[in-house]
Amino acid sequence: MAGDDSQSGVRAATEDDPRTEDELLDRAREYAAAVDLDVDLDSVSWGVSRRAKRRAGAAVYHRAEESVTIRLTWAAYRSFGWDEFTDVIRHELVHAWEFLEHGESGHGERFRAKADAVGASRHCPSFSVPRLQLLCTETGCDWTVDRFKASKTVTKPEEHRCGACGSRYVVEHVDTGERWRTSRGYEGARERIGEEW
Numbered sequence: 001m002a003g004d005d006s007q008s009g010v011r012a013a014t015e016d017d018p019r020t021e022d023e024l025l026d027r028a029r030e031y032a033a034a035v036d037l038d039v040d041l042d043s044v045s046w047g048v049s050r051r052a053k054r055r056a057g058a059a060v061y062h063r064a065e066e067s068v069t070i071r072l073t074w075a076a077y078r079s080f081g082w083d084e085f086t087d088v089i090r091h092e093l094v095h096a097w098e099f100l101e102h103g104e105s106g107h108g109e110r111f112r113a114k115a116d117a118v119g120a121s122r123h124c125p126s127f128s129v130p131r132l133q134l135l136c137t138e139t140g141c142d143w144t145v146d147r148f149k150a151s152k153t154v155t156k157p158e159e160h161r162c163g164a165c166g167s168r169y170v171v172e173h174v175d176t177g178e179r180w181r182t183s184r185g186y187e188g189a190r191e192r193i194g195e196e197w
């Protein structure tokens with residue numbers, strides 16, 4: 001079972017969650033075939049986006065070929081975990097179904113009725129990449145928390161502890177990979193990061 005760490009809100013990956021883009025695509029295809037939706041999967045191709053920043057998935061319509069490409073956002077998958085990510089697959093599949101059946105797709109009444117029928121969200125699922133992450137330094141402790149602002153846990157990490165085991169943690173600026181564990185370290189990193197903060 002995927003554990004949901006209630007203290008940090010971070011979902012732990014289970015052993016058999018996809019670990020690579022290819023695994024994610026294989027699993028998505030397999031999952032799509034089991035969704036109770038009359039969509040012609042031969043007309044659906046799959047891809048992974050490494051660049052999308054907010055959209056967890058997208059359906060790209062090819063009018064001339066009457067086909068659809070479903071793009072899954074890798075960072076969203078990493079952030080949601082497989083179980084929650086299946087909602088993205090269901091949502092994009094409903095777009096594929098609507099486009100292939102009706103030649104267009106949006107989030108109208110027809111879409112919503114079908115989305116409800118397969119238990120998909122009615123809105124395009126979105127996600128956000130955290131600016132900062134706190135990571136426990138203790139071997140074997142996988143506690144991690146997302147931070148979007150420079151709160152005290154970010155600027156003065158020496159005054160706080162891991163929420164799971166009480167050890168020290170390190171702060172990482174996700175975009176640049178800069179790390180620090182003290183307020184002096186923070187100041188230096190902040191200078192090096194500069195405008196990329």
Ligand SMILES: [Zn+2]
Nearest residue numbers: 091095123124
């Ligand atoms: Zn949508």
Ligand SMILES: [Zn+2]
Nearest residue numbers: 136141162165
């Ligand atoms: Zn810990």
